[in-house]
Amino acid sequence: MAVLLRNPKISIKSFSSCISRNFSGTTLNSEIDLKVPSFLSQNSLLRRQETKEGNVQWVFLGCPGVGKGTYASRLSVFLGVPHIATGDLVREELNSSGPLASQLKEIVNQGKLVSDEIIISLLSKRLEAGEAKGESGFILDGFPRTIRQAEILEGVTDIDLVVNLKLQKEALLAKCLGRRICIECGRNYNVACIDIKGENGNPGIYMDPLPAPPQCVPKLIQRADDTEEVVKERLRIYDEMSQPVEEFYRSRGKLLEFDLPGGIPESWPKLLEALNLDHEDKCSAVA
Numbered sequence: 001m002a003v004l005l006r007n008p009k010i011s012i013k014s015f016s017s018c019i020s021r022n023f024s025g026t027t028l029n030s031e032i033d034l035k036v037p038s039f040l041s042q043n044s045l046l047r048r049q050e051t052k053e054g055n056v057q058w059v060f061l062g063c064p065g066v067g068k069g070t071y072a073s074r075l076s077v078f079l080g081v082p083h084i085a086t087g088d089l090v091r092e093e094l095n096s097s098g099p100l101a102s103q104l105k106e107i108v109n110q111g112k113l114v115s116d117e118i119i120i121s122l123l124s125k126r127l128e129a130g131e132a133k134g135e136s137g138f139i140l141d142g143f144p145r146t147i148r149q150a151e152i153l154e155g156v157t158d159i160d161l162v163v164n165l166k167l168q169k170e171a172l173l174a175k176c177l178g179r180r181i182c183i184e185c186g187r188n189y190n191v192a193c194i195d196i197k198g199e200n201g202n203p204g205i206y207m208d209p210l211p212a213p214p215q216c217v218p219k220l221i222q223r224a225d226d227t228e229e230v231v232k233e234r235l236r237i238y239d240e241m242s243q244p245v246e247e248f249y250r251s252r253g254k255l256l257e258f259d260l261p262g263g264i265p266e267s268w269p270k271l272l273e274a275l276n277l278d279h280e281d282k283c284s285a286v287a
């Protein structure tokens, strides 16, 4: 499989332990200094000592509703690495009876970002759990979402590739409003049929709905933050806080821009092609 792998990596073990070290002695609610830190030099050492080949360490960027989860989860099956979506980690925590649940619910339902401190703690816990199960490599989805998060990530490991998925704003809103999730299997579907005509030199786009199979239909729910008002706020916050992250990776030569040409049937093979994954692999990709 020809995957674009450019940089040496450190293991998830180093990643999570490095993050934990940086945040050690803090609780999720405490105020901490997120300046990138003295551990950078220590970390450079880790990089030299624990270089490991063969596991992708990719990041998926893109506005809410663009399809990061869909394509990142397909690629994770395809490449045999975990798909780690920080939005899922946040939703798990807010649906739990943990001390953060109500605080997180309020933030998420307003379309705001959770603090860097909380998100890094959740990610760190997830990586440690994965490490215990023998996971290696990852596709991160929804992280980093601020420059601060990108700097911390850069401080602890080398990201090979950052895929920036792009779709016009009008389609993003329709996709979020049409999103449905099966509460049992967790899969995402979409009831929206998007048909935006091209005008003023801008291309149009057509995306079929993604219907749920009969067994999921009675169990479909909408995310509480997929209302028009909240999606507009999430898109505004993306522009303000997360778009600079694109530039962060562009300036490091790691950003692969990918304009989605349509729904999954058109976009998936083109994405594989852009990622330099060969045809033989495409045939065995998830349906």
Ligand code: AMP
Pocket (backbone or CB within 6 Å): 064, 086, 087, 088, 090, 107, 108, 111, 112, 113, 114, 115, 116, 119, 141, 142, 143, 144, 145, 146, 149, 225, 234
């Ligand atoms: P998502 O499923 O990626 O749309 O994320 C849902 C919500 O979780 C976001 O609107 C944020 O409130 C929160 N969230 C997820 N990832 C992050 C992150 N990296 N930084 C801050 N907040 C996040």
